[in-house]
Amino acid sequence: MGLSNLGIFHTIIGIIAIVAALISFVKYAKINLANTSGKIYFYGTIITSLTALGLSKQGGFNAGHLFSLLILILVIIAFFLYYKMGQHNKARYFENFLLSLSFFLSMVPTVNETLTRIPIGNPLAKNSGDPLIGKTLLIFFILFLAGSVYQFIRQKRSNKNSSGEVPRGI
Numbered sequence: 001m002g003l004s005n006l007g008i009f010h011t012i013i014g015i016i017a018i019v020a021a022l023i024s025f026v027k028y029a030k031i032n033l034a035n036t037s038g039k040i041y042f043y044g045t046i047i048t049s050l051t052a053l054g055l056s057k058q059g060g061f062n063a064g065h066l067f068s069l070l071i072l073i074l075v076i077i078a079f080f081l082y083y084k085m086g087q088h089n090k091a092r093y094f095e096n097f098l099l100s101l102s103f104f105l106s107m108v109p110t111v112n113e114t115l116t117r118i119p120i121g122n123p124l125a126k127n128s129g130d131p132l133i134g135k136t137l138l139i140f141f142i143l144f145l146a147g148s149v150y151q152f153i154r155q156k157r158s159n160k161n162s163s164g165e166v167p168r169g170i
Helices: 005-028 036-052 063-084 089-115 131-163
Strands: none
Touching: 005 036, 005 089, 036 063, 036 089, 063 089, 089 131
């Protein structure tokens, strides 16, 4: 697969972050920074984003590096909203959205790298323009949109519960 030591480290930490996010999504319907899985996602994503800056198949700064910087900014803003905004309920909407967006954006290079490398010797996709990559990312995008709407609805319900209002059904 031609991975450097940094590439191997980056991949392992990235997989751990993705698994932690999936666990958090299943348990809490969001990446929950208050729990271990959310913290693992946060720190794993920071490490993965920073190590990605040292990786390049094409040589030099590229779109993958921009994704890494954007993801890094998104998780840092979400972290700020979580820790600095306290019980400010409206901040939770943005925190949830930014963390979910960071996860979706993480899937773009993940899908591309995985499908163009696996199985070894006969990858599923020939290059980043392969239709399989586009279709896979479309599925992730639809899941991101549906998940974001679901998180918004759950957060709205949670905000009403914390303000003493009686929640209505979805």
